[in-house]
Amino acid sequence: MKQERIYLDNNATTMVAPEARDAMLPFLGEKYGNPSSLHAFGGEIRHHLAEAHDHVYDLIDALDQDDVVINSCATEGNNTVLQGVYHTVVRNNAKNHIITSNVEHPSVLNTCKFLETLGVQVTYLPVNKEGIVTAEQVANAIIDRTALVSIMWANNETGAVFPVEAIAQAAKARGVLFHTDATQVIGKLPVSVRDRSIDFLTLSGHKFHAPKGVGALFVKAGVRLPPLLFGGEQMGGLRGGTHDVHNMIGLGMAALLAKKGITDEQTRIRALRDKLESTVLREISDTGVNGGTQHRTPNTANIWFKGVEGEAVLWDLNEHGIAASTGSACASGNEKASYVLLALGIGPEIAHSSIRFSLSRYTTEAEIDTALETIRTVIERLRNISFTYKKG
Numbered sequence: 001m002k003q004e005r006i007y008l009d010n011n012a013t014t015m016v017a018p019e020a021r022d023a024m025l026p027f028l029g030e031k032y033g034n035p036s037s038l039h040a041f042g043g044e045i046r047h048h049l050a051e052a053h054d055h056v057y058d059l060i061d062a063l064d065q066d067d068v069v070i071n072s073c074a075t076e077g078n079n080t081v082l083q084g085v086y087h088t089v090v091r092n093n094a095k096n097h098i099i100t101s102n103v104e105h106p107s108v109l110n111t112c113k114f115l116e117t118l119g120v121q122v123t124y125l126p127v128n129k130e131g132i133v134t135a136e137q138v139a140n141a142i143i144d145r146t147a148l149v150s151i152m153w154a155n156n157e158t159g160a161v162f163p164v165e166a167i168a169q170a171a172k173a174r175g176v177l178f179h180t181d182a183t184q185v186i187g188k189l190p191v192s193v194r195d196r197s198i199d200f201l202t203l204s205g206h207k208f209h210a211p212k213g214v215g216a217l218f219v220k221a222g223v224r225l226p227p228l229l230f231g232g233e234q235m236g237g238l239r240g241g242t243h244d245v246h247n248m249i250g251l252g253m254a255a256l257l258a259k260k261g262i263t264d265e266q267t268r269i270r271a272l273r274d275k276l277e278s279t280v281l282r283e284i285s286d287t288g289v290n291g292g293t294q295h296r297t298p299n300t301a302n303i304w305f306k307g308v309e310g311e312a313v314l315w316d317l318n319e320h321g322i323a324a325s326t327g328s329a330c331a332s333g334n335e336k337a338s339y340v341l342l343a344l345g346i347g348p349e350i351a352h353s354s355i356r357f358s359l360s361r362y363t364t365e366a367e368i369d370t371a372l373e374t375i376r377t378v379i380e381r382l383r384n385i386s387f388t389y390k391k392g
């Protein structure tokens with residue numbers, strides 16, 4: 001009998017929505033023109049691209065005069081902003097200070113590390129037990145030399161949602177540019193750049209059912225940012241390179257679906273996540289949730305199971321066809337405990353025993369029920385063979 005597979009690792013990547021795939025197919029077939037060409041092969045592409053682009057504007061509530069640069073991924077977006085601000089603000093205005101948090105994605109943290117080697121001073125604000133930094137912390141860290149504040153909207157490991165609007169206001173009040181990595185919040189909670197306090201926002205298609213290899217960067221109208229990739233006039237000169245037509249079409253369709261799906265995310269998916277979490281906590285002793293539960297993306301549960309190794313749990317779950325994660329996909333495979341969980345003040349033992357379950361709009365209640373049964377079996381088995389685990 002073929003085993004049913006249950007995918008609960010949607011913060012790492014998601015299935016391409018069938019509607020997005022269908023929308024893309026003509027552009028991998030007969031519609032292969034270059035939209036920059038003047039002939040009909042190019043012309044027939046352009047209005048499809050414009051429509052897809054509009055869906056991305058809609059998704060984040062951007063204005064027509066803003067730039068929404070379609071690029072390859074959130075890693076590219078984060079690099080474009082951080083390196084771009086270095087070249088414009090840091091080098092020209094002698095403002096050489098950047099503020100971020102200590103739980104950002106490696107694409108922010110490692111770019112900051114690189115900028116430090118170029119003489120930029122970076123403040124990595126520590127998160128609290130809930131897994132967030134407050135607007136007050138950010139306000140207190142701003143100095144005259146601060147060029148940029150870069151704070152994620154939601155964390156990939158804990159789902160913690162940062163008070164981004166308040167943080168953006170705090171930066172704006174001091175005339176400091178503000179960037180947010182919104183990758184984990186897109187499609188999960190409403191996102192709007194309409195209040196004009198956010199200068200840059202990055203997102204990634206493959207985290208909300210678009211294909212891999214496509215993302216977007218919002219740049220507020222009037223804000224200067226040099227391209228990371230110099231080239232032709234594509235994307236208003238903000239990113240060279242022939243348009244990635246099929247991926248842009250996929251991103252557009254995924255954006256349309258994400259905007260429509262927000263209510264389902266907030267009700268049905270949240271309820272499934274809550275069922276998974278509360279059942280584990282009720283029925284399996286010595287378990288708990290990492291981070292706060294109040295301000296969280298609706299699809300994420302990060303749970304510790306005392307006395308077991310997270311990696312061992314993952315392997316056992318995998319044997320039963322269930323996919324989850326011990327942290328960010330980028331961090332798994334090395335022995336270190338998750339830097340995000342450690343930053344919450346969680347001890348290494350608990351951090352090592354933690355599993356992230358992340359749901360999507362394709363997750364069903366039957367899958368959650370099956371997963372719950374399997375989790376119970378797996379934890380019981382591992383605790384029974386553990387030398388160190390003692391109940392209580």
Ligand SMILES: *Cc1c(COP(=O)(O)O)cnc(C)c1O
Nearest residue numbers: 073074075105156181183184204
């Ligand atoms: C996945 C992720 C990224 C990187 O996205 P890519 O498109 O794969 O580069 C950046 N930030 C966060 C918060 C993420 O979860």
